[in-house]
Amino acid sequence: MWRWNKKTVDDGKLQLIEKEIYRALEPQSVEIEAAATSPFFYRRLRAHIEAEARRRAEAGREWGAWLMTARQATPALALVALLAVGVFWSAVESVSSPQTLVSNDVSANLLATGDVSSDELVAALAGVERQDSNGTGTEPEKEQR
Amino acid sequence: MTDNELVAASIRGDETAFAELFERHRQLVARLGYRFFFRREQVEDVIQESFSKAYFALGDYQGGYEASFPAWLTRITVHTCYDELRRQRRRSENELGDLSDDEAAYLHEKLRDQSPGANVEGTAITRDLANKLLHRLRPEDRLLLTLVNLEEKSVAEIADLMGWTSAKVKMRAHRARESLRRVLHKFV
Numbered sequence: 001m002w003r004w005n006k007k008t009v010d011d012g013k014l015q016l017i018e019k020e021i022y023r024a025l026e027p028q029s030v031e032i033e034a035a036a037t038s039p040f041f042y043r044r045l046r047a048h049i050e051a052e053a054r055r056r057a058e059a060g061r062e063w064g065a066w067l068m069t070a071r072q073a074t075p076a077l078a079l080v081a082l083l084a085v086g087v088f089w090s091a092v093e094s095v096s097s098p099q100t101l102v103s104n105d106v107s108a109n110l111l112a113t114g115d116v117s118s119d120e121l122v123a124a125l126a127g128v129e130r131q132d133s134n135g136t137g138t139e140p141e142k143e144q145r
Numbered sequence: 146m147t148d149n150e151l152v153a154a155s156i157r158g159d160e161t162a163f164a165e166l167f168e169r170h171r172q173l174v175a176r177l178g179y180r181f182f183f184r185r186e187q188v189e190d191v192i193q194e195s196f197s198k199a200y201f202a203l204g205d206y207q208g209g210y211e212a213s214f215p216a217w218l219t220r221i222t223v224h225t226c227y228d229e230l231r232r233q234r235r236r237s238e239n240e241l242g243d244l245s246d247d248e249a250a251y252l253h254e255k256l257r258d259q260s261p262g263a264n265v266e267g268t269a270i271t272r273d274l275a276n277k278l279l280h281r282l283r284p285e286d287r288l289l290l291t292l293v294n295l296e297e298k299s300v301a302e303i304a305d306l307m308g309w310t311s312a313k314v315k316m317r318a319h320r321a322r323e324s325l326r327r328v329l330h331k332f333v
Contacts, residue, residue, distance in 0.1 A: 014329055017329060018294070019294075022295055025295060026295070027179035035188050036171050036175060036189055041189065042164060042167060045192075045193050046160075
């Protein structure tokens with residue numbers, strides 16, 4: 001088996017070898033003239049072009065169908081988006097109303113104390129609502145006394 | 146009819162006009178194909194692919210492009226060859242195989258010959274051997290060396306063909322030459 005060893009080589013020699021390589025790659029005029037001269041070659045080229053045209057048309061149709069679907073779905077998607085905005089808006093309105101704020105304050109206070117059962121929380125909230133229906137916060141207790 | 150008239154007729158759907166363009170410029174594409182590939186089937190694939198690309202790009206051809214249809218077609222063909230070289234590389238298609246011991250020894254002898262009159266000119270580096278050597282280069286290196294040394298294109302021409310800057314062409318050409326020398330050094 002041939003093996004190589006690291007030795008320097010004359011730069012000029014390398015250049016000559018390079019030239020020789022390129023000269024070897026120079027095609028013969030006979031070869032160039034002979035390329036693609038077969039009477040079937042142009043027919044093959046046309047078939048290749050037609051196949052490619054069909055492939056492109058197919059790809060174009062797929063895109064067209066996708067765009068058409070997207071276009072048809074646009075009104076429905078817009079309606080869904082409007083509904084979502086409406087729901088979001090009403091939710092924001094209810095959260096920012098005073099009654100909810102009071103309820104939130106009570107539940108926050110109860111939760112801050114630590115061990116609170118869900119029954120206690122519901123009872124506390126109901127109490128706040130009763131107070132609100134009476135119009136004042138601590139008035140009923142005073143009346144009882 | 147001029148090339149530009151034939152292009153216009155082809156765009157209108159005149160099949161014979163495109164056939165005429167093919168007949169006129171078939172050899173130009175074949176010559177370029179043989180610069181990169183040495184088997185006839187490979188070259189014919191390049192011809193088919195280049196003319197097919199040209200057909201679909203006829204609408205983009207503007208008569209004034211570098212003053213000629215051949216220049217436009219050359220650009221398409223060079224890119225087709227480049228794509229094919231890269232495809233071969235990706236597939237690791239080692240169709241050329243490694244150098245035989247005889248070929249390696251032959252190169253070694255030629256490169257090490259230090260006698261005063263020693264000259265590699267006239268020695269028979271076959272096309273097969275030359276292809277095997279260049280096959281070891283990266284596709285862009287091979288493309289550049291071929292365009293510079295065989296097609297004798299200037300830096301500006303290559304930059305225009307490949308869509309690179311002149312500085313990039315110079316840098317890549319330098320690297321490509323170094324790569325080829327490294328390949329040859331292995332046989333010293």
